[in-house]
Amino acid sequence: QVQLVESGGGLVQAGGSLRLSCAASGSIFSINTMGWYRQAPGKQRELVAAITRSGNTNYADSVKGRFTISRDNAKNTVYLQMNSLKPDDTAVYYCRAEDRIGRPYWGQGTQVTVSS
Numbered sequence: 001q002v003q004l005v006e007s008g009g010g011l012v013q014a015g016g017s018l019r020l021s022c023a024a025s026g027s028i029f030s031i032n033t034m035g036w037y038r039q040a041p042g043k044q045r046e047l048v049a050a051i052t053r054s055g056n057t058n059y060a061d062s063v064k065g066r067f068t069i070s071r072d073n074a075k076n077t078v079y080l081q082m083n084s085l086k087p088d089d090t091a092v093y094y095c096r097a098e099d100r101i102g103r104p105y106w107g108q109g110t111q112v113t114v115s116s
Contacts (some may be wrong), residue, residue, distance in 0.1 A: 002026045002105040009110030022081040022095030030099040034078040038091035085114045
């Protein structure tokens with residue numbers, strides 16, 4: 001089992017920045033890909049960014065050039081640096097980890113609110 005705890009959400013004005021963190025514990029040796037998803041009210045949960053253990057990254061088109069995902073394997077933590085935030089980025093952000101056989105694990109979510 002893998003446990004994920006997110007932190008770093010909050011309220012920010014448009015154009016501002018936030019950094020989310022997600023710390024993994026438990027069977028961390030089994031974790032391969034880690035990533036961030038978000039879900040806005042009335043919308044489906046969507047991928048924001050993901051990073052493999054080796055550092056390969058993938059971003060949603062809507063956040064390319066504004067968000068950066070990074071990972072510290074020694075600390076079992078993944079980060080999401082969010083710059084130039086827009087009101088459309090308002091959502092609950094969830095950390096997700098996937099183990100080597102593809103099982104997903106989710107954090108509890110952290111609210112990000114961007115005011116215009």
